[in-house]
Amino acid sequence: MPVSLVILAAGQGTRMNSDLPKVLHPVAGSPLLHHAMQAGRALAPERVVVVTGHGADAVTKATLAFDEDALTVVQAEQKGTAHAVAQAAPLLADASGDVIVLYGDTPFVRPETLEAMQAARARHAVVVLGFHAADPGRYGRLVAEGENLQKIVEYKDASDEERAITLCNSGVICADAKLMFDLVGQVGNANAAGEYYLTDLPELARKRGLSAGVVICPEEETLGVNTRAQLADAERAFQIRARAEALENGVTLTAPETVFFALDTVVGRDAIIGPNVIFGPGVTVESGAEIKAFCHLEGCHISRGATVGPFARLRPGAELAEDVHVGNFVEIKNAILDEGVKIGHLTYIGDADIGEYTNIGAGTVTCNYDGVMKHRTRIGKNAFIGSDTMLVAPVTVGDHAMTASGSVITEDVPAEALAVGRARQVTKPGLATKLFARLRALKAAKAKG
Numbered sequence: 001m002p003v004s005l006v007i008l009a010a011g012q013g014t015r016m017n018s019d020l021p022k023v024l025h026p027v028a029g030s031p032l033l034h035h036a037m038q039a040g041r042a043l044a045p046e047r048v049v050v051v052t053g054h055g056a057d058a059v060t061k062a063t064l065a066f067d068e069d070a071l072t073v074v075q076a077e078q079k080g081t082a083h084a085v086a087q088a089a090p091l092l093a094d095a096s097g098d099v100i101v102l103y104g105d106t107p108f109v110r111p112e113t114l115e116a117m118q119a120a121r122a123r124h125a126v127v128v129l130g131f132h133a134a135d136p137g138r139y140g141r142l143v144a145e146g147e148n149l150q151k152i153v154e155y156k157d158a159s160d161e162e163r164a165i166t167l168c169n170s171g172v173i174c175a176d177a178k179l180m181f182d183l184v185g186q187v188g189n190a191n192a193a194g195e196y197y198l199t200d201l202p203e204l205a206r207k208r209g210l211s212a213g214v215v216i217c218p219e220e221e222t223l224g225v226n227t228r229a230q231l232a233d234a235e236r237a238f239q240i241r242a243r244a245e246a247l248e249n250g251v252t253l254t255a256p257e258t259v260f261f262a263l264d265t266v267v268g269r270d271a272i273i274g275p276n277v278i279f280g281p282g283v284t285v286e287s288g289a290e291i292k293a294f295c296h297l298e299g300c301h302i303s304r305g306a307t308v309g310p311f312a313r314l315r316p317g318a319e320l321a322e323d324v325h326v327g328n329f330v331e332i333k334n335a336i337l338d339e340g341v342k343i344g345h346l347t348y349i350g351d352a353d354i355g356e357y358t359n360i361g362a363g364t365v366t367c368n369y370d371g372v373m374k375h376r377t378r379i380g381k382n383a384f385i386g387s388d389t390m391l392v393a394p395v396t397v398g399d400h401a402m403t404a405s406g407s408v409i410t411e412d413v414p415a416e417a418l419a420v421g422r423a424r425q426v427t428k429p430g431l432a433t434k435l436f437a438r439l440r441a442l443k444a445a446k447a448k449g
């Protein structure tokens with residue numbers, strides 16, 4: 001059955017105490033909103049509508065950054081969750097199949113759980129996702145018998161008896177699109193909060209002789225973020241899950257609790273990740289590659305057999321082919337390193353193409369920025385760049401060429417040539433001894449006053 005998503009993201013998140021809209025606070029390097037969108041993406045939704053409000057422009061931008069086909073609608077005034085869903089109605093008027101409502105601040109609902117809800121739709125017109133809360137607090141309570149849901153009662157409106165129920169509402173709800181918007185249009189605001197509650201839907205459906213059902217998931221999936229403390233909890237929960245998945249997938253993590261993954265990190269089987277490695281967004285590590293301790297990786301691709309670190313930083317656009325070696329205190333940005341390239345120590349490579357089996361000596365810098373524009377450095381295959389070479393871009397070094405240590409290379413070096421770009425050495429016999437004597441005498445004179 002086709003499905004569309006409505007993601008509620010209009011709230012301010014007052015308790016975050018922040019200028020940033022709540023759904024844009026990051027977990028694992030990506031806004032909370034992206035986590036919710038990712039969970040829904042697994043259902044291959046026909047349409048995705050994000051309801052924005054506080055910080056609408058920024059939230060719209062973040063929505064489109066994740067999915068350029070997503071639609072957004074502004075809920076100018078936040079009058080409740082049913083009112084929020086109603087804003088999406090015009091955008092889904094002709095949608096066929098179901099609508100699933102997700103919250104932008106609830107990042108961890110599993111795709112399998114959403115699939116179970118879809119399956120339960122065969123038995124119920126409206127399906128709500130519930131969980132058994134360790135501390136039910138102010139969650140809405142599900143009044144149910146087995147799988148059959150009678151109604152949802154908001155905490156503010158609940159009797160003592162209802163408040164004793166521990167089966168709570170996650171907020172995720174699924175129904176046929178037409179029915180969903182029809183029922184949402186019927187919701188009133190005669191309740192303790194004076195809000196239009198989406199939680200009225202099961203009862204409204206039952207009044208029409210339709211059935212409502214509940215699907216139960218583990219509480220950890222419904223973890224919502226309302227405070228900075230919960231944001232930290234969410235980060236912890238994400239990392240615990242990501243580490244477990246990596247281990248499960250055949251990745252070696254020598255100290256799993258010190259490795260931080262991003263939402264979209266991909267690590268192949270038999271890769272080895274040392275301690276204290278941080279993944280920013282957009283990293284792929286192929287099978288059998290090794291990332292040693294204390295590396296920061298972002299927007300890069302590391303191929304089979306490559307070794308990186310310890311203490312390396314790969315920035316966006318770093319492409320490492322098979323068997324490349326990048327060692328300690330090396331930074332790579334927007335550069336393509338062909339097979340077998342070696343960059344062992346203390347080097348900056350930015351905006352560059354480096355041919356296969358080229359060796360880059362310690363202390364090499366691609367001087368890629370002239371203060372206004374960026375320029376590219378091109379180095380051929382099997383070249384040897386001597387230690388402490390400054391490559392002043394734009395510049396090209398040919399195949400099998402060499403640069404002498406300490407050279408400042410401002411002109412292209414043809415294939416097979418050796419370029420020397422430094423002052424000649426001058427050696428003065430005995431001069432060191434004379435100089436030391438003079439300096440010591442000066443120091444002694446100073447000490448006397």
Ligand code: UD1
Pocket residue numbers: 008009010011012051053075077078079080081082083084103104105138139140141152154168169170171196197198199224
């Ligand atoms: C809601 C549920 C409650 C459930 C809880 C789970 C209702 C009436 N109550 O309560 O049963 O246990 O979530 O966390 O639905 N939002 C809008 N526009 C609005 C109002 C809310 O976009 O006008 C968004 C918020 O930004 C948030 C989500 O909807 O992402 C939930 O709203 P919130 O006010 O936090 O609902 P709760 O009171 O927590």
Ligand code: CA
Pocket residue numbers: 224226
């Ligand atoms: Ca909430």
